[in-house]
Each structure stands twice: as C-alpha cells, then as structure tokens.
Amino acid sequence: xxxxxHKLLRLPLSRIKGLMKADPDVSLASQxxxxxxxxxxxxxxxxxxxxxxSFALRGKRKTIQRKDVDNAVDATDEFAFLEGTLD
Amino acid sequence: xxGDSSTTDASQLGIAGDYISxxxxxxxxxxxxxxxxxxxxxxxxxxxxxxxxxxxxxxxxNVARIMKSAVPAxxxxxxxxxxxxxxxxxxxxxxxxxxxxxxxxxxxxxxxxGEDILFAMSTLGFDSYVEPLKLYLQKFRExxxxxxxxxxxxxxxxxxxxxxxxxxxxxxxxxxxxxTTDGPPQNVxxxxxxxxxxxxxxxxxFS
Numbered sequence: 180x181x182x183x184x185h186k187l188l189r190l191p192l193s194r195i196k197g198l199m200k201a202d203p204d205v206s207l208a209s210q211x212x213x214x215x216x217x218x219x220x221x222x223x224x225x226x227x228x229x230x231x232x233s234f235a236l237r238g239k240r241k242t243i244q245r246k247d248v249d250n251a252v253d254a255t256d257e258f259a260f261l262e263g264t265l266d
Numbered sequence: 267x268x269g270d271s272s273t274t275d276a277s278q279l280g281i282a283g284d285y286i287s288x289x290x291x292x293x294x295x296x297x298x299x300x301x302x303x304x305x306x307x308x309x310x311x312x313x314x315x316x317x318x319x320x321x322x323x324x325x326x327x328n329v330a331r332i333m334k335s336a337v338p339a340x341x342x343x344x345x346x347x348x349x350x351x352x353x354x355x356x357x358x359x360x361x362x363x364x365x366x367x368x369x370x371x372x373x374x375x376x377x378x379x380g381e382d383i384l385f386a387m388s389t390l391g392f393d394s395y396v397e398p399l400k401l402y403l404q405k406f407r408e409x410x411x412x413x414x415x416x417x418x419x420x421x422x423x424x425x426x427x428x429x430x431x432x433x434x435x436x437x438x439x440x441x442x443x444x445x446t447t448d449g450p451p452q453n454v455x456x457x458x459x460x461x462x463x464x465x466x467x468x469x470x471x472f473s
Contacts, residue, residue: 190328199363211380218402221332222395223358228333232341242342248350257391264357
C-alpha cells in the first residue's frame with residue numbers, strides 16, 4: 180500500500196450499518212449517516228481510551244484495565260447511557 | 267439485487283473493487299480486517315435470528331487499534347478492557363441511532379441522513395463531536411463524488427446533502443461498482459490519499 184494513503188474511517192461500514200439496522204425502528208440509513216456514526220464511534224473510542232488511560236496512570240499502571248474503563252464511564256455525564264452495560 | 271431475497275436488508279453493504287478517483291480519496295473494499303477468528307462468513311447472514319458475535323459487535327481488532335492510537339505508545343490495553351469498550355461501542359451506536367431515528371420519524375422521513383446523526387449527537391451531549399464530524403463528512407462526500415463521477419445523478423441535487431444513498435439507489439450505478447449486495451459481507455475501508463497524480467494512468471494518445 181502506498182505510504183501516502185490514510186484511512187478515512189477505521190471501522191467497517193458494513194458492520195456499522197448492520198448494527199444500526201438491528202433497531203426495529205430503523206428502516207433506511209443513508210451512507211452518510213452510516214459514515215457519520217462510524218466516525219463518531221471512532222471519536223468515542225478515542226475519548227474513552229484516553230480517559231481510561233488517565234485512570235490507569237492514577238493507579239500507577241500503564242496497562243488499561245476494565246476498571247479504568249468503568250471509572251471513565253462513571254466520570255463523564257454523557258456516558259451515563261453506558262451504566263447498564265458495565266454490569 | 268441478483269436474486270438475493272433480502273435485497274431490502276442492507277446488512278451487506280460493500281464497495282467492490284479499486285477506484286482511483288483522481289481526487290484525494292480512494293474507496294477500497296477490504297475483507298476481514300478483523301482477526302476475531304470467526305471463519306464462517308456466509309451461511310445465514312441477513313437472518314434476523316442470527317446472534318453471532320460478529321453481528322452485535324464491531325471487530326475487536328479495529329476497536330483496539332483505535333484505542334491504542336489514542337494513548338501513548340507505552341500504554342497497553344488489557345483484553346477485558348478492549349472487550350468492554352467493544353460492548354460500549356455497540357451501545358453507543360444504538361443510542362445515537364435510536365435518537366436519530368426518532369427525529370427522522372417526527373419529520374416523516376424514512377431515511378436517516380447525516381444531519382440526523384449530527385443532531386442526535388448534539389442532543390445527547392456529544393456536541394463537541396459535531397464540528398469534527400462535519401469536516402469528516404465533507405471529506406466523505408468528496409470521496410463519494412469521485413466514485414460517482416461517471417454517472418449522471420439519479421436525484422436532483424449534487425450537493426450530497428440529504429441524498430439517499432440506499433442500496434436501491436446504488437444498484438443503478440453499476441459502472442462504479444460502488445455498492446454490492448452479492449457475496450459475503452465486505453468490510454469497507456475508506457482511504458484518503460494525497461496523490462494528485464495516479465501513476466500508471468496514461469493519457470490517451472490519438473495518433
């Protein structure tokens with residue numbers, strides 16, 4: 180692969196679309212919508228990873244563990260929707 | 267599409283082939299970017315009863331790669347942390363999709379578009395994502411324009427906004443081979459390239 184190429188999205192569009200359509204209320208989604216969610220998901224992962232890493236460092240570790248992710252979720256208001264997932 | 271009974275089920279969204287657009291971005295199909303070890307690709311996909319791990323999560327390899335890119339190189343990620351984020355990702359997608367879908371219904375539209383996603387992000391507390399997303403959407407539209415360049419547009423507008431890029435639309439744009447529902451699900455990787463000139467493409471000589 181030529182060295183100058185960059186991926187615009189690091190997640191598979193087809194799988195994202197599959198997840199969207201798992202919602203029975205969703206009939207159609209434009210490719211833009213799928214891409215937008217995909218990119219938002221990337222940003223989300225980056226934010227959570229960074230936050231979790233901060234917690235790992237606080238615990239004097241360089242390895243992010245699940246509890247660091249839990250703490251990251253607890254610490255951020257907009258991640259409240261994840262509360263149920265972490266059990 | 268071709269005798270596929272689930273033509274309206276868009277669980278298979280793929281981009282076939284290589285297309286150098288002459289603009290900055292290329293779209294390229296990619297199979298099995300993830301190394302989840304799930305070998306079977308094609309038995310009964312599209313079925314509503316399938317609950318394979320690959321259907322409810324995004325590939326852990328992709329998720330892990332993004333996580334790694336966000337922390338210093340010395341940082342490591344435990345497997346259960348990756349799995350946890352992988353689960354959070356699915357929740358995130360559902361969460362945003364649900365909100366966007368609601369707005370869509372309220373406005374009596376059937377297709378969720380990019381604006382619906384942006385609006386949902388803002389409503390749900392992720393407004394800091396909106397501006398970066400707008401930029402990326404712009405790049406995406408440019409990439410798509412390159413793919414569609416050979417065809418007359420089927421709708422009216424060429425601004426890419428609100429254009430319904432459903433499977434049905436793309437099935438008419440055969441020469442770009444943009445979307446196919448044949449064959450196993452293909453992971454789509456969207457690339458950018460800063461090439462202006464594509465090597466190997468020769469101008470046509472008329473002698």
